[in-house]
Amino acid sequence: MHCSHPGWVLMFLCLLLLILAPGHEHSGVPSKAVILLDPPWSAAFKGETVTLTCMNFHSPAQGDTTWYHGKDLLKVTSRNIRMEESGYYQCKTQRSSFSDPVLVEFSSDQLILQAPHPVFEGDTISLKCRGKEEKKTSDKIYYKNGKKLKNSYNTDSVTLKSVSRDNSEYHCTASIEFLSIFSRTITSKPLKIQVQELFLPPVLTATPSQPTEGGPVTLTCETQLPPQKSNVQLQFCFFRDGQILGSGCSSSLELQIPTMWRKDSGSYWCMAEAMAYRISKNSSRSQIHVQRIPVSEVILETKPPGGQLIEGENLVLICSVAKGTGTITFSWHKEGTRNLGRKTQHSLLAELQIPTVKMHDAGRYYCAADNNYGPIISKWIRVTVRSPVSHPVLTLKAPRAQAVVGDMVELHCKALRGSPPILYRFYHEDVIMGNSSAPSGGGVSFNFSLTVDHSGNYSCDANNGLGSQHSHRVSLKVIVPVSHPVLTLRPPAAQTKVGDVVELHCEALGGSPPIMYQFYHEDITLGNSLAPSGGGASFKLFLPTELVGNYSCDADNGLGAQHSEVMAFNITGTPRNRTTLVTAGITVGLLSFLGFAIAALLLYHFWTQRKSGGLSAAGTPSANDCQEPSLSRSCITNPQESSHSETLALMELQPVYNVNPEESHVVYSQIRNMRHTKENSANSARMHQKDKEPVVIYSELKKVYVNDSSRGTDHEDATGNYENVP
């Protein structure tokens, strides 16, 4: 409101409004001018003059001053005017608004009670009782609301402490002397002291006026002291619903509340207090309603970002809201399970940790946030948990117990644990053979057809990107079946004569060692020989008379025997060295004679059963290889061992059979100790069925082999191989 219009009606209206509207002061509005009186009393006797001074405390450079006396504009522009007329005075400078009207009274009474001007509440003032003829005035007594004031008897003035705007009426009485002898008591007019407010009740403002939760608010308690009292110390206190805020009252007219919550809503007011004057005034109450913003834009994020974890890592689920005030309740949920947890806090985000994730923690998650307007749900996010592969297990599947060239084998590699996809690689002797991926886990197979080169160690590794794991080694020995052996006579038949020592040599060019060779005359097993590291083997024969008949051999390395072609030999002629042969065998023959007699019986018995395939261990001396009663000396040697076997014993003419009833595991040394030859008749000979003397083939037992894959007579011949010892 701006009361600068000089019109009568408007001016009264303005005065009225100024009184009714406390807190009219606003910054930017020109300050009010103030009228000072000299002498400082608002009442005087007629005939006296009072000097009025128009003051603008805020703007000393004033320029022209405008004065009103009542409704009349005075034609004076100076700051000071001397007045003698009663009435309301008002002034205004260029930069100020009109002053409050000041009533100055010029009284024609004999006694006046003077109060100073201006008077503010809380002031200590003096009231002065004055007679027109002061010298004839005595016995002054002061009254307030009709009651005599204490200590106010016969004093020129009385002091009132801390006056208030209580509309009290004061008056004084005094004795006035007249005619020098008489006196009479007269009473002044009642006086209402114009006590001005020291300051208007403060105005509380909140910025912002409608604060939001979590936000700050600034409370300001504003009032204004009159220019004359600008040095009065004020302090300010702020209240909400009867409770003092902050750390109590202070000289600051501002109170900052950094964060407002919903519970901080309520009725606020402030108090301004002039301590020295014991005057305090409260503002009117203002309702502050703290606004709550509903949560919005709820987002669930993970740490590590993207939700891809390796088993054992920690998962942090971060639920955040873009907006939302107050205490927010966050909750976390996983698809298909109960709630994972909830937190209520004053923040825009909250975290939930899932320590050391397991595979089953993978899945879809969401979170929700709620600040009492109903939960808002985030989008789903997917969390994947991958586990590293375990050591894979390599298994090798072959169609039979032994791995044979040409077989299809299957390598199977499987890691029992580990997230798919898993890439498997197969190694043969640390060289990659191939790879295969298991897109959804499990194992994979790698099939291949065996070749000779496939012997060795196999392994595999598994990798799903989280580290590679290697299997143990599986070793495989690929066996090559023997090829058809070739039987040769050494030296060749053309260079051989009766009486020579010849060798039947059997050799299979292909086939994994060890190879067992068996030598046959017709279908009689002469003996067998092992080639532990491959190659061929020989069977030595001493040729006392002749070598006539069909010979053959077979080779076997456990995958089935292969037979050589049948070689027909026809070597006849005169022995080269007969005498030496004869001398050698006699002792052996004699010592063996008894055994032969027994053996002959047994052999015959067994021979008769032979076709039915029942018994083993014995046979009759063969006649087919020798046309004449003759000695045949045989030995089985490997090519490598041939030198060892050079020491040959000579056989006597008389055929001697020594049947060995034992199993094939005959110990060679026993034969020597006996100083006679043990012979395995079944292996080496059978009775010649014609008129010819049986041929005896003596052989020294070289080794014992289990020979399970020879021709049909094998089981009978398996008792061993014998070689006579000198």
Ligand SMILES: *[C@@H]1O[C@H](CO)[C@@H](O)[C@H](O)[C@H]1NC(C)=O
């Ligand atoms: C101002 O408010 C305070 C606190 O409520 C109270 O104690 C005091 O009496 C009030 N003062 C006035 C003048 O109303």
Ligand SMILES: *[C@@H]1O[C@H](CO)[C@@H](O)[C@H](O)[C@H]1NC(C)=O
């Ligand atoms: C897997 O084998 C294929 C061919 O069979 C090859 O191209 C690829 O590079 C191999 N991958 C690995 C990882 O060895």
Ligand SMILES: *[C@@H]1O[C@H](CO)[C@@H](O)[C@H](O)[C@H]1NC(C)=O
């Ligand atoms: C390998 O052979 C097995 C049968 O022996 C078969 O079940 C498997 O599917 C084969 N795997 C591949 C990769 O050919």
Ligand SMILES: *[C@@H]1O[C@H](CO)[C@@H](O)[C@H](O)[C@H]1NC(C)=O
């Ligand atoms: C196969 O592995 C074994 C040890 O596991 C090793 O002694 C052998 O020499 C390996 N064979 C080959 C052919 O590398």
Ligand SMILES: *[C@@H]1O[C@H](CO)[C@@H](O)[C@H](O)[C@H]1NC(C)=O
């Ligand atoms: C040798 O074998 C052939 C044919 O296989 C046969 O004709 C011949 O009679 C046999 N010889 C002897 C002595 O058995």
Ligand SMILES: *[C@@H]1O[C@H](CO)[C@@H](O)[C@H](O)[C@H]1NC(C)=O
């Ligand atoms: C062996 O050769 C002789 C003559 O060299 C011959 O008379 C005899 O019939 C032959 N024997 C066989 C079984 O062929």
